[in-house]
Amino acid sequence: DSGVTQTPKHLITATGQRVTLRCSPRSGDLSVYWYQQSLDQGLQFLIQYYNGEERAKGNILERFSAQQFPDLHSELNLSSLELGDSALYFCASSVGGVLTGELFFGEGSRLTVL
Amino acid sequence: GESVGLHLPTLSVQEGDNSIINCAYSNSASDYFIWYKQESGKGPQFIIDIRSNMDKRQGQRVTVLLNKTVKHLSLQIAATQPGDSAVYFCAENKIQPNSGGGADGLTFGKGTHLIIQP
Numbered sequence: 466d467s468g469v470t471q472t473p474k475h476l477i478t479a480t481g482q483r484v485t486l487r488c489s490p491r492s493g494d495l496s497v498y499w500y501q502q503s504l505d506q507g508l509q510f511l512i513q514y515y516n517g518e519e520r521a522k523g524n525i526l527e528r529f530s531a532q533q534f535p536d537l538h539s540e541l542n543l544s545s546l547e548l549g550d551s552a553l554y555f556c557a558s559s560v561g562g563v564l565t566g567e568l569f570f571g572e573g574s575r576l577t578v579l
Numbered sequence: 580g581e582s583v584g585l586h587l588p589t590l591s592v593q594e595g596d597n598s599i600i601n602c603a604y605s606n607s608a609s610d611y612f613i614w615y616k617q618e619s620g621k622g623p624q625f626i627i628d629i630r631s632n633m634d635k636r637q638g639q640r641v642t643v644l645l646n647k648t649v650k651h652l653s654l655q656i657a658a659t660q661p662g663d664s665a666v667y668f669c670a671e672n673k674i675q676p677n678s679g680g681g682a683d684g685l686t687f688g689k690g691t692h693l694i695i696q697p
Contacts, residue, residue: 467622500687508623508668508687555622567613568685570622 468492469571471556477577483544486574490537490558496520497539498559498568499531503552514539515561543576551578591694598656600691602669605650609671613685614643614654618665626654626667659695666690 468491478484490497499511501524510523514533525531528546533539543550553575557568592598604612610631615623627638629645629652636643642655652669670685 467624469622498685507689508670510685510687557622567625567628568623570615570624572620572622 467569467571469556469558469569471554471571471574473574474572475575475577477579478546479579480546480548482546482578483542484546484576486541486543486554486556486576488539488541488556488558488571490539490556491569494558494560494569495537496559496561497533497537498557499525499539499541500555500557500570501552502555502573508555511541546576546578548578551576588689589692589694591696592659593696594659594661596659598654598659598663598693600654600656600667600669600693602652602654602688603650604652604669604671606671606686607647607650611672612643612645612652613670614641614652615668615670615687616663616665617668617690623668656693659693661695661697664693664695666692 470489472487476484488497495516496513498513501509501511511525512531513521517533528544531539531541541554553573555570555573557570559568590600613628614626616626617623627636627641627643629636629643631647634645640657644653654667656663668687668690670687672685
């Protein structure tokens, strides 16, 4: 158990819909990262927050947004969903930035868009 | 395209043999590399890391080698066990576009599936 909690574990929705994925980082970790994992693209970095502020941005679509709340939990919002958004979405956390230590990953949220 | 990639998508080894998983990277500015293991149905799990000022680092049954000249990273697993069966990812830190200077997004390769033969 990494200490990172993600909900929901599974989500099935239709194209055009909007979903919110939630992540609770390990106790004491200030950084939260979101990754998308699909069969053909591997693990793609989406975005990172550090202590409530956006820190780094990767290949995140404009239809996607995220935030980190004062209690350090984070949410990833996916809107106008397309079939190609079906993937595993992982949240990871670390004490500081990635250069100061390893990332601890949650077990992921599997999104299926029909 | 991917700046971090793996030479082989699948590696099959006999139980008890040593496994070597390779990874090529293209960003010479990266200064931190990590190997992760992902078992079926789980999130990636940290195995070992290495900074660019080192060329070798050892852990328990694992060794990571870094060759900056040819931008190559490898993970060696000694005496491979059935529990080592997983997908292995190398990752590098990389300045992300539109990051405002932030460098904390890891870039992962696509992974090598290690299969253990009995």
